Amino acid sequence: MRKPFIAANWKMNKTIEETEEFINSFLPMVSDVTGVDIAIAPPFTSLCVAAKLLKKSGVSLAAQNVFYEEKGAYTGEISPVMLLSSGCTWVIIGHSERRQYFSETDEIVNKKIHTAGKNGLDVILCIGESLQEREEDRTFEVIEQQLAGSLKDVQLDGITIAYEPIWAIGTGKTATKEQANEAHACIRDWLKKNREGAGEVRILYGGSVTPDNIESLMSQPEVDGALVGGASLRPDSFAMIVKGAVTA
Numbered sequence: 001m002r003k004p005f006i007a008a009n010w011k012m013n014k015t016i017e018e019t020e021e022f023i024n025s026f027l028p029m030v031s032d033v034t035g036v037d038i039a040i041a042p043p044f045t046s047l048c049v050a051a052k053l054l055k056k057s058g059v060s061l062a063a064q065n066v067f068y069e070e071k072g073a074y075t076g077e078i079s080p081v082m083l084l085s086s087g088c089t090w091v092i093i094g095h096s097e098r099r100q101y102f103s104e105t106d107e108i109v110n111k112k113i114h115t116a117g118k119n120g121l122d123v124i125l126c127i128g129e130s131l132q133e134r135e136e137d138r139t140f141e142v143i144e145q146q147l148a149g150s151l152k153d154v155q156l157d158g159i160t161i162a163y164e165p166i167w168a169i170g171t172g173k174t175a176t177k178e179q180a181n182e183a184h185a186c187i188r189d190w191l192k193k194n195r196e197g198a199g200e201v202r203i204l205y206g207g208s209v210t211p212d213n214i215e216s217l218m219s220q221p222e223v224d225g226a227l228v229g230g231a232s233l234r235p236d237s238f239a240m241i242v243k244g245a246v247t248a
């Protein structure tokens with residue numbers, strides 16, 4: 001039985017003060033919620049303050065990105081060692097916005113996963129097709145290609161997959177629960193065919209998740225949780241999503 005997992009991706013939102021405000025109101029809202037893992041990924045500048053506030057809360061801290069070297073002359077980059085010392089236990093790798101705006105390829109994503117894993121960070125690997133790829137009926141092919149490239153020589157310990165169809169991210173267009181489940185089933189099949197321990201890997205859905213659709217998505221056997229962007233920016237809506245994930 002895979003434990004539900006809900007993760008917030010704040011993207012480039014929230015100052016240090018706004019982070020404090022969010023966490024101080026969010027934690028009491030979920031203090032009695034059990035049976036679900038929760039993580040929050042603020043921007044780098046808010047990691048240290050978030051780590052202090054989340055300590056002993058049971059809510060984990062995630063980063064939104066990482067570089068694939070441990071240290072050195074890489075101006076502007078952040079290493080897995082730095083993330084660990086800032087209190088992170090998770091890192092999101094391969095988000096479609098990183099692939100689209102920062103030219104991250106599966107090869108780069110793969111290098112990042114290797115360095116993150118070697119340093120003991122758990123990884124949320126994001127994959128998903130564009131609208132054009134879906135319309136050309138290439139969804140499963142794209143998913144399999146991304147898995148093969150991103151997970152090259154990677155074992156599944158510490159890996160969570162987030163299926164995020166690009167056309168559903170920040171658009172208000174959610175995949176139907178059936179579309180999400182069949183994509184997750186394709187991911188699970190690929191993992192089973194190619195790696196040990198595929199049955200325990202959690203597969204999250206991401207793309208316009210809200211308090212209104214979380215229960216329906218979580219009713220699907222292959223949907224183990226959600227990676228939430230826009231709706232994670234308000235403590236009340238993120239808390240409702242967390243609660244919806246356990247009542248589904």
Ligand code: PEP
Pocket residue numbers: 009164168169170171172206207208209227228229230231
């Ligand atoms: C995301 O960026 O990972 C995401 C799923 O965003 P949103 O929930 O806003 O679609």
